[in-house]
Amino acid sequence: MRITRARGAAVTAAALTLTLTLAACSGGSDGGSSDGGGGGDVTAADIDAALDAEGTTTLQYWSWVPNLQPTVDLWNEAHPNIQVELTNAGQSADQYTKLQNAIKAGSGAPDLAQIEYFALPQFALGESLVSLDDVGLSDLESDFTASAWEQVAAGDGHYAFPQDTGPMVMFYRADILERLGVEAPTTWDEFLTVARAIKADNPENFIASIDPGDAGGVDSLIWQAEGRPFSVEGTDVNISFGDEGTQKFAELWDTLISEQLVDVAGGWNDAFWRSLDSGRYAMWMTGAWAPGSLETNIPSTAGSWKAATMPVWEAGTPANAENGGSGTAVLAKSENKAAALAFARWLSTDSEAVQAQVDAGLFPSTSSIMADTDFLGATSDFFGGQAVNEVFVQASKDVSSGWQYLPFQVYANSVFGDTAGQAFSNATPIADGLTAWQDQITTYGNGQGFKVTND
Amino acid sequence: MTSVTTSAPPRKTRRAKAPPERREWTGLAFVLPFLAVFVFAIVAPLFYAVYLSFFQDRLVGGSFFAGFANYAQALTDPLLHVGLGRVLLFFAVQVPIMLGLGLFAALAIDSGRLRAKGAFRITLFLPYAVPSVVAALMWGYMYGNEFGLIRQIGDAIGVATPDLLSASWVLVAIGNIVTWSFVGYNMLILYSSLRSIPTELYEAAEIDGAGAIRTAFSIKLPALRPALLLTTIFSVIGSFQLFNEPNVLRALAPTTISSYFTPNMYAYNLAFNGQQYNYSAAVAIIVGAVTVVVAALAQRLSRAGEK
Numbered sequence: 001m002r003i004t005r006a007r008g009a010a011v012t013a014a015a016l017t018l019t020l021t022l023a024a025c026s027g028g029s030d031g032g033s034s035d036g037g038g039g040g041d042v043t044a045a046d047i048d049a050a051l052d053a054e055g056t057t058t059l060q061y062w063s064w065v066p067n068l069q070p071t072v073d074l075w076n077e078a079h080p081n082i083q084v085e086l087t088n089a090g091q092s093a094d095q096y097t098k099l100q101n102a103i104k105a106g107s108g109a110p111d112l113a114q115i116e117y118f119a120l121p122q123f124a125l126g127e128s129l130v131s132l133d134d135v136g137l138s139d140l141e142s143d144f145t146a147s148a149w150e151q152v153a154a155g156d157g158h159y160a161f162p163q164d165t166g167p168m169v170m171f172y173r174a175d176i177l178e179r180l181g182v183e184a185p186t187t188w189d190e191f192l193t194v195a196r197a198i199k200a201d202n203p204e205n206f207i208a209s210i211d212p213g214d215a216g217g218v219d220s221l222i223w224q225a226e227g228r229p230f231s232v233e234g235t236d237v238n239i240s241f242g243d244e245g246t247q248k249f250a251e252l253w254d255t256l257i258s259e260q261l262v263d264v265a266g267g268w269n270d271a272f273w274r275s276l277d278s279g280r281y282a283m284w285m286t287g288a289w290a291p292g293s294l295e296t297n298i299p300s301t302a303g304s305w306k307a308a309t310m311p312v313w314e315a316g317t318p319a320n321a322e323n324g325g326s327g328t329a330v331l332a333k334s335e336n337k338a339a340a341l342a343f344a345r346w347l348s349t350d351s352e353a354v355q356a357q358v359d360a361g362l363f364p365s366t367s368s369i370m371a372d373t374d375f376l377g378a379t380s381d382f383f384g385g386q387a388v389n390e391v392f393v394q395a396s397k398d399v400s401s402g403w404q405y406l407p408f409q410v411y412a413n414s415v416f417g418d419t420a421g422q423a424f425s426n427a428t429p430i431a432d433g434l435t436a437w438q439d440q441i442t443t444y445g446n447g448q449g450f451k452v453t454n455d
Numbered sequence: 456m457t458s459v460t461t462s463a464p465p466r467k468t469r470r471a472k473a474p475p476e477r478r479e480w481t482g483l484a485f486v487l488p489f490l491a492v493f494v495f496a497i498v499a500p501l502f503y504a505v506y507l508s509f510f511q512d513r514l515v516g517g518s519f520f521a522g523f524a525n526y527a528q529a530l531t532d533p534l535l536h537v538g539l540g541r542v543l544l545f546f547a548v549q550v551p552i553m554l555g556l557g558l559f560a561a562l563a564i565d566s567g568r569l570r571a572k573g574a575f576r577i578t579l580f581l582p583y584a585v586p587s588v589v590a591a592l593m594w595g596y597m598y599g600n601e602f603g604l605i606r607q608i609g610d611a612i613g614v615a616t617p618d619l620l621s622a623s624w625v626l627v628a629i630g631n632i633v634t635w636s637f638v639g640y641n642m643l644i645l646y647s648s649l650r651s652i653p654t655e656l657y658e659a660a661e662i663d664g665a666g667a668i669r670t671a672f673s674i675k676l677p678a679l680r681p682a683l684l685l686t687t688i689f690s691v692i693g694s695f696q697l698f699n700e701p702n703v704l705r706a707l708a709p710t711t712i713s714s715y716f717t718p719n720m721y722a723y724n725l726a727f728n729g730q731q732y733n734y735s736a737a738v739a740i741i742v743g744a745v746t747v748v749v750a751a752l753a754q755r756l757s758r759a760g761e762k
Contacts, residue, residue, distance in 0.1 A: 097727045125514065213709020235515045266709050271601045280601075408514060414728035417709040425710040444729065449515030 042337045044136035047345070050082070050338035057082050057339045060110035062089040062099065063328075065163070066292075067360035071353055075343060082339045092116060096123075096410055103128045103333070111334040112344055115160060116326040117151040118216065121232065121407040123329065124154035130330040130337060131157030137341070143349050147399035148365035152327045154407070155234060160327025161348035162365035164357065166287025167395035168220055168321050171294065174306040174384065176282045184308050188252055191311045195261035198282055208283040209263040209272065210253065212424035215416035216323060217267075217286070223321035223403045225249040225313055229438075230406050237406060237445055237452045241434035248313060250430040257427050264424045273297045285310060287323035288392040292361035295382050302381060307388045309395050320398035325365070363392060370396065408448060412441045508736040525737035534715040535738055539745060541626065542717050546694035546749075549630040554686055556634065557641030558679070562671055564642075565649040576646070580639035587636060591703035594632045599707065620708040629700045637693070641686045648682035649675060684757045688750045695746040698723070718742040 050057075061072070061084050072086045087110065089095045096119055102109035103126065115123060123129050132138060134157065141149050141158075148162035172184055177194070180201055185191040195207035211217055222229060227245030231238045241250075256262045263281065265271065275281045277298040284290065294305065310320055328344040330337060347353050354364050358375070369375050370393045379385050406412050419440050423433025438454060445452035508525050512518040529535055560579055564572045582590065597604040598619040609616035619628045652674065660670050698719040705712040714728070715721035718738065726735035 093728065100730065122514075211709065213705075265601075266707055269599075269707055270596060271599050271603075271707075274602050408730075411729040414724055415714055418713040418715070421710040447513070448730075449513035 042130070042135045042341065046338040047135070047137075047341045050336075050342050051079065053081055053339070055081065057336050059084045059112060059336055059340050059343060061086050061112045061343075062095060062110045063114035064088050064091045064095060065114060065326075065357070065360070065362065068357070071347070071356040071360065074353060074356060075346060079343075082343060084343055092119075093410060093414070099123070103331070106333070109331050109333055111336055111340040112328055112330050114163065114326050115329045116324065117322070118219075118405045118409045118413070120152060120159055120327060120329070121154040121405050122410055124157065124159040125407045128332055129159040130332055130334075130341065131159055132161070133157045135337075135341060137345065140345070140349065143367060144365050145367050145370065145396055145399075146401065147322055147396065148325070150401055150403075151322065151325065154232075160329040161344045162325070162327050163348055164289065164325050164362035165365045165396060166289050166322055166324035166363060167392060167399055168224055168285060168310045168323050169288050169290070169392060169395050170283060170285050170308045170310050171290060172283040172306055172308065173279060173301070173304050175304040176279055184306065185311045186308075187315050188311045188313055192252070192255065192261070195256060196259070199259070199261055203260075205280050205282070206263040206275075207256075207261055207281070208285060209265050209267065209275065209281055210257075210424060211267040212264050212421035213266055213417035215413035215420075218416070218420065219405075220287075220321045220323040221253075221285075222246050222249050223400070224310055224319060226319060226400060228402055228404070229434075230404050232404050232407060235407075235450050237450045238455055239406070239438050239442055239445070239452060240454050241431070241438050246434065247431065250434065253424075254430055257424060257430075264427075277301055287325065288363040288395060289324060289361070291380065291382065291388065303384050305383050306386055307383055307391045309391060309398065318398040319400050320395050321403065322399055325363075363396075406441070406445070407450070408441070408445060411444055412437075415440055415444075504736045504740060507733050508740055510733045512730075512733055514730065521733070525734045526741065528734065529737045529741050532738075535718060535721060535741070538715050538718040538721050539742070542694050542697055543749075545626060545630060545697065546691060549633060550687070550690040550694060552630070553634045553638055554641055554683065554690065556638045557686070558645055558683070560638065560642040561645035561649055561679075562675065564646055565675070566667060566671075576639075576642075579642055582636050582638075583640040585636065587632075587699040588703055590632055590636050591700040594628070594635075595704050595707050598628055598704075620704065620711060622711045625701075625704070625708060625711050629697070629704065632700050633693070633697075637690075641690075644686055645679055645682050648679055652678045680757065684754060687753050687757070691750045691753055692746060695719075695742060695749070 059082065063086060069086055072084050076083050089098050089110075095113070096115070099109065099113055099115075100123075103123075115129075120129075124131075132140065132152075138158065140161070144162045145165065147167070148165050149158065151165075152158045152160045152162055170184070174184075176198070177184060180194075180197050182194050182197050183190075185194045191207070198205050198207050222241075222245060225245040225248045227241075227243050227247075227249060229239060229241045229243065229246055253262070257264060263275070265275075272281075276284060276294075277300060284294075291307075295302070309318070312319055328347055330340045330344055334340050347357075349366060351368065354366050354369055358364055358369065364370070376389050376393060377387055378389055380388050416437060419436040420430070420433040422428070422436070423430045442452045442454060509521060509523075510518055511521040511524065560575075563569055564576055569575055585593075600606060600618045600620060603619075605619065606616050617624050619625070656674050657670065660674055665673065696719055697717040701712050701716045702720055702723075705716075714724040719742070722735045722738045722742065725731040725738060729735075
């Protein structure tokens with residue numbers, strides 16, 4: 001009946017193996033970045049030639065954009081010689097992990113992948129992506145909004161075709177503001193006043209929530225306040241949250257949190273949607289891609305919503321930021337670069353393709369559709385008949401330039417909750433939290449071989 | 456016996472003379488499929504992880520041999536220490552509760568005094584069939600401070616419930632999920648061990664005039680010792696491997712559950728968000744070694760108690 005020593009040893013050995021399996025599945029250390037990159041062997045002429053090439057090329061395309069298949073079908077019908085297979089390899093960080101592993105392993109990577117703007121510098125740095133400038137596509141600049149084109153830039157190249165953008169927009173419950181007899185705020189001062197009015201009306205309610213685990217949301221608010229904490233030049237990186245814009249943001253949100261005018265809580269979960277549904281939150285400040293999510297998650301509030309441009313710091317001086325959005329990148333290791341580039345260019349610039357993606361819920365990145373009267377005039381019942389695209393296009397035009405993401409932003413975002421997020425949750429000074437974040441990502445960056453300064 | 460030994464010598468000498476190549480190898484053919492899978496799926500990754508842990512791979516500069524640098528860093532890494540301390544605390548509090556409940560349930564079912572004991576047994580075991588991610592999601596809904604079921608019940612009966620996802624309660628909340636999932640599993644191991652006690656022992660106890668309680672303490676519990684040790688060792692592993700439950704709840708409590716909340720979460724985030732595969736391998740090996748030590752200690756303690 002008693003466990004023998006051998007069996008006991010076997011159990012303890014099993015304990016060790018179970019733990020180590022995790023480490024083992026993490027993949028190789030082979031430097032996949034040693035060759036490839038750039039993609040200078042392909043020219044614009046090759047891309048056009050690929051469209052008419054004989055035989056059939058099959059492209060692997062990773063994306064998690066919802067309802068993208070109909071757009072891909074449009075391409076496949078029109079181009080029997082270049083067939084695109086769409087795979088959802090996971091959302092955001094999950095997909096980047098797989099992509100990074102496939103690139104390291106040297107096999108299994110797709111020809112094209114959706115990459116969010118914040119993660120693009122990391123893949124560009126590893127020379128894993130084709131630079132559009134190297135293949136003679138830099139003249140595409142005029143096809144895209146200024147902020148979209150700026151966001152696919154890393155170092156001296158542009159590493160993706162902008163697919164969608166997310167200019168920050170203030171979505172608000174018009175019914176709640178109307179009941180309280182207040183106007184939608186246009187400046188952050190007014191925002192504070194409205195927030196206090198909402199609290200005075202019912203102490204259980206908040207003007208909005210802030211997610212202490214979401215670095216992207218906070219980055220956007222800092223960007224919108226003209227803060228520029230990250231700057232990158234090659235492998236020289238500067239991280240400093242001490243600038244004026246960041247401090248303005250930190251002080252305002254310190255006040256909002258200490259007076260409990262905003263709820264510090266995670267987003268995208270059951271409680272979040274219920275709060276927007278019940279009116280516990282009166283606003284959601286996020287990217288222009290949000291209407292689809294609102295309509296799906298809280299259909300019962302249809303008609304009560306309105307969209308407006310973000311509150312600004314100085315009345316009459318529009319300033320905005322982007323939140324989310326991604327581009328389509330061609331992998332440097334792809335064997336069908338010309339065909340992949342042809343498809344990606346079509347996906348981002350062809351008016352039929354762009355319209356199909358807009359219909360699927362994306363907010364576009366091309367300048368032509370932003371001037372399209374049908375697009376601008378489209379009204380939305382969910383927003384009480386408002387022509388919301390007019391607001392979104394204005395929001396897109398207002399985006400201020402010069403924001404940069406770190407070449408290790410994926411890691412930086414993953415430790416935001418451990419550091420800066422603590423200040424939001426514990427109502428301690430946000431500036432201190434941001435300093436803790438700065439310290440941790442500085443250490444990481446230096447450990448990864450970057451030269452990180454905090455000037 | 457003597458007759459056997461006397462007849463044995465001639466055969467013995469014949470066998471001794473047989474050339475060594477004639478040893479029976481057919482058995483190996485039967486073990487080979489297992490060995491192949493074992494080597495490829497378990498031994499090889501293990502050695503690969505050890506190999507990885509001696510390198511460093513940087514985003515700028517690439518991969519190079521680092522000797523024991525990763526281990527030196529991990530041993531002094533405060534984030535790893537915090538995680539290890541937390542799972543140790545979790546182990547010290549949650550495991551006795553879980554095993555105690557499992558033991559009580561097993562003894563209750565075995566006592567023969569329960570009605571519908573089959574239904575009781577299956578109901579208790581059912582949570583084990585729920586994948587831990589689903590279990591964590593489900594409990595997460597109930598824990599939610601604003602709209603969670605527990606808060607709503609508390610409000611309805613006028614009891615102020617604490618925020619179960621706050622820093623001071625979250626470990627209790629996770630312990631509750633793990634206990635819910637694994638009480639039935641441990642109960643089953645203990646119960647099957649109880650079923651294998653020979654009935655003669657019970658009869659003898661009855662003849663000696665022992666009651667139900669005395670029987671439980673003098674016969675059942677000593678007989679359960681090996682099974683208890685097994686469940687304890689499984690629980691040591693389970694505690695040190697804690698990952699799914701906190702990782703799922705993290706979406707609800709992004710700042711109370713940090714990226715290094717448990718050693719496994721730390722290793723995961725190092726590898727998959729930080730691209731620090733090599734350091735992650737070193738962390739995993741250290742956590743594995745600590746697990747082995749704690750499991751061995753548990754075994755040693757139990758053996759000492761036996762004497």
